Amino acid sequence: MAASSLTSAFRTNLVLLGTAGGRTSYGGTTLAGISSALVVDGDVYLVDFGQGWLRRYLQAGLGMMPGKPGLSSLRAAFITHLHADHVMDYPALFLFGTTDGLAARKTPVRVFGPGPRGSLVPLSGANRTNVPVIHPEDPTPGTVVMTESIYKAFANDINDNIRDSQKPDPHTLVAVEDIKVPNGVVVDANRDGAPDMQPFPVYQDDKVKVTAILVSHAPVFPSFAFRFDTADGSVVFSGDTSPSQNLIRLAKGADVLVHEVIDTHWIDEFLPRPRNAAQEAKARHLLEAHTAVEAVGAVAQAGGVKTLVLSHLAPADSSESRWRRAQEGYSGRVVVGKDLMWLGIGAPVSMGKER
Ligand SMILES: [Zn+2]
Ligand SMILES: [Zn+2]
Numbered sequence: 001m002a003a004s005s006l007t008s009a010f011r012t013n014l015v016l017l018g019t020a021g022g023r024t025s026y027g028g029t030t031l032a033g034i035s036s037a038l039v040v041d042g043d044v045y046l047v048d049f050g051q052g053w054l055r056r057y058l059q060a061g062l063g064m065m066p067g068k069p070g071l072s073s074l075r076a077a078f079i080t081h082l083h084a085d086h087v088m089d090y091p092a093l094f095l096f097g098t099t100d101g102l103a104a105r106k107t108p109v110r111v112f113g114p115g116p117r118g119s120l121v122p123l124s125g126a127n128r129t130n131v132p133v134i135h136p137e138d139p140t141p142g143t144v145v146m147t148e149s150i151y152k153a154f155a156n157d158i159n160d161n162i163r164d165s166q167k168p169d170p171h172t173l174v175a176v177e178d179i180k181v182p183n184g185v186v187v188d189a190n191r192d193g194a195p196d197m198q199p200f201p202v203y204q205d206d207k208v209k210v211t212a213i214l215v216s217h218a219p220v221f222p223s224f225a226f227r228f229d230t231a232d233g234s235v236v237f238s239g240d241t242s243p244s245q246n247l248i249r250l251a252k253g254a255d256v257l258v259h260e261v262i263d264t265h266w267i268d269e270f271l272p273r274p275r276n277a278a279q280e281a282k283a284r285h286l287l288e289a290h291t292a293v294e295a296v297g298a299v300a301q302a303g304g305v306k307t308l309v310l311s312h313l314a315p316a317d318s319s320e321s322r323w324r325r326a327q328e329g330y331s332g333r334v335v336v337g338k339d340l341m342w343l344g345i346g347a348p349v350s351m352g353k354e355r
Contacts (some may be wrong), residue, residue, distance in 0.1 A: 004339070005020050007222065008342060009344065009347045009348035009349065010232070010344030010345060010346065010347075010348050010349065011040070011041050011231075011232055011346070012038070012039065012040045012041065012194065012230050012231075012232035012346055013038075013039045013342050013343065013344055014036065014037075014038055014065060014235055014256060014258070014309070014340050014342070014343040014345060015033040015036070015037040015038075015039055015040075015053075015060050015062070015330050015340070015341070015343075016036055016038060016220075016258075016309070016311055016337045016338065016339060016340065016341045016343075017032060017033075017037055017046075017049065017050075017053050017056035017057060017060060017340070018032030018033045018034050018035040018036075018050045018052055018053055018056055018339055019031050019032070019034065019311045019312070019313050019337040019338060019339050019341075020032060020033050020034065020050070020051075020085075020312075020313060020314075020316035021034055021085060021240075021261075021262070021290075021311075021312035021313055021314040021320045022085055022314045022315070022316075023083075023084050023085045023088070023258060026315045026316045026317045027317070028338070029315075029316040029317050031313070031339050032050060032051060032052030032053060032055070032056045032339050033046045033051030033052055033053070033085050033086075033088055033089070034048050034050040034085060034311065034312045035047070035049060035052075035053035035056065035259075036048065036237060036258055036311065037057065037062060038228050038230075038235055038278065038345075039062065040207040040208055040230050040232075041207060042065055042066070042068065042073065043073065043075040043076060043207055044057075044062050044073045044074045045075060045076050045077070045078070045208060045228065046074060046076075046077040046078070047077070047078050047079075047080065047226060047237045048078075048079060048080055048086040048087070048239075049077070049079065049086065049088065049089050049090040049092070049093065050085055050086055050087075050088060050106075050191070051085070051088045051089055052089065052091065053089050053092070054089060054092045054093075054096060056340060057074075057340060058244075059340060060340055060342075061086070061215070063100070064124070064340030066094040067264055068101070068104075068256060069100075069101050069104060070097070070098075070100035070101025070102075070104070071100055071101035071102050072101035072102065072104040072105050072174055073101070074093075074097075074101075074109050075109065075110070075205070075207075076109065076110040076111070076112070076203060076205075076210075076221065077093070077109065077111045077112070077211065078111075078112050078113070078170065078202070078203075078212075078224075078237075079111070079112070079114060079137050079143055079239060080114075080223060080224050080226070080239030080240065081217060081220050081222065081223040081224065081239060082114055082142075082143070082146065082220075083220060083240065085263070086239075086240075087113075087146075089225050090131075090146075090147075090150070090197070091150050091154065091341055093109070093174065093330070094147075094150075094151075094170040094173065095154060095157065095158075095267060095279070097109070097170075097173065097174070098158075098161060098167050098168065098170050099161070099165075099167060102170075102173040102174065103167070103168055103173060104249070105290075106172055107174070108172065108174055108175040108253070109173065109174050109175070109176055110175050110177070111143065111147070111175065111176040111177070111201065112140065112143075112177050112178075112179050112202055112203060112210075113143025113144075113146075113176070113177075113178065113179065113182070114142055114143055114178065114179060114221075114222040114223070114224065115142035115143070115178035115179060115180065115222065116138075116140050116141055116142035116145065116178070117140035117142075117189060117220075117221050117222075117223075118140060118189060119140065119152060119189065120133065120139055120140060121190075121219040122190055122219065123283070125278075125281075125319050130315070137288040142177060142178045143178050143179075143244065144177065144178050145178075146178050146326050146344070147174075147176045149216040151170065151171075158170060159284075160187050165246040169178025172241065172291055173290060179202055179212060179224065180220070181200075181214065182197070182200050185197050186214070186221070186222075189221035189222075190219070192215075193214065193216070193217075193218055193219075193220070193221035193223065194214040194215050194216040194223070194244065194246055195214070196226055196245060196246065197213060197214060197246060198213075198249070199208065199212065199213045199227065199249065199250045200212060200213070201210040202226070206349050207230060207231075208228050208229065209228070209229045209230055210226055210227065210229075211226070211227045211229075211250065211306035212224045212225065212226050212227075213225050213227075213246045213247065213249065213250040214246055215238065215239055215240070215241035215244045215246055216241050216244045216246075216289075217239065217240045217242070217289050217290075218288065218289060220289075223239055223240060224239055225237060225238050225239045225244070225246070225250050225251075226239070226240065227250050227251070227254065230328070230345065230346075231346075232254035232271070232314050232346030233254075233256070233344045233345045233346045234253070234254040234256070234335075235254065235255065235256045235257075235258065235285075235345060236250055236251040236254045236256070236257045236258065236303075236305070237258045238257065238258065238260050238291075238312075238327065239260070240257040240260050240289065240290065240312065241260065241289075241291060242287070242288055242289060242290060243291055243295050243296075243298070243299050243301075245316065247299065247303070248299060248302045248303045251299075251300075251303035251305050252304060253303070253304050253305070254301055254303065254305045254306075255304060255305070255306050255307065255345060255346070256305065256306070256307045256309055256343065256345065257259045257297050257299075257300050257305040257307070257308050257309065258309045258311050258337070259291065259299065259300065259308060259310060259311070259312075259314065260290060260291055260311065260312035260314075261290075261291055261292075261293050261296050261310045261311075261313060261314070261323065262286060262290040262291065262292055262293065262314045262324060263293055263314065263315060263318045263322050263323070264287070264292045264293065265318075265322060266315050266318060267283050267286055267287070268315070270318075271283045290314065293310075293323060293325045293326050294323065294325055294326075294328050294331075296310070296326045297326050297327055297328045297329040297330030297334070298328075298329040298330070300330045301329055301330045301331065301332070305332060306332050306333065306337070307332060307333045307334075307335060307343070308326060308330060308332060308333070309335045309337050309343065310323055310334070310335065310336050310337050313337065318338055324336070
């Protein structure tokens, strides 16, 4: 593990920028929201834009790599799903990036994210009427439309920047695409948003090949896991999911699996038994949409992954000893993720040599 890109002995590094899951401060955590970076020979590939990702990006030294100031080191970004804890600080990419590095890139940053859900999430609970719908003209937008809506919301600032400060149009700096789920895979997102399927390609360049698969995070659709294959090894990001056969398929033989996790003792603490029907439904929902710490080891074992890294910690303030239960059923190495943690992938290429 190294302190920064300048001292890392590895060509490829996993850097955890933010490790907190969920949209809450848990009463005052200082962890940033979920966001991870894979740094491959000076290029950065980002997964998710949780709260504070940009601050952590700069703290990690990713904005100070030789010849690549600010966000010019960012080559591509991948959004697992559109829950707010994964995209809360997405606007920072273009609002800040326009003036801090993106214009120095020869090619636009590529952003890949979920497409539109296609239909509203079904109503939970019984006998609910007059439930408001936000923006009924398009209530379930995907990444491309969401991005354009952010530009619209910030048009005052962006136009000021273009006209007065002579900055470029952010459309020319960031190229956003909705990830297309292969035809025929999902019949009804409200019945099964992650049926058995094979991984499919999303992106490839000279340093990484990225594949995706749908994972089980109902009622969210689409919710993706991503696999990055590099010359130094492979790293898989679970996104938000309950234990998923699709994820196990995607993660087969990977060097590192970065997996979300939820502490079941915490659920018992804030929803103590006996529970009423609403509390029981809430507890069940948390467990059906996420992976209990006692269950994540079996996922890593089934995938045959060498190292399991816990992130998207819910709650963010649980103790190390509670997260260590992830070792149950797993013979590999468990790493409890922390913000700004570096993990070298593959073999070290040099010791402390600046690149
Ligand atoms: Zn989440
Ligand atoms: Zn989520």
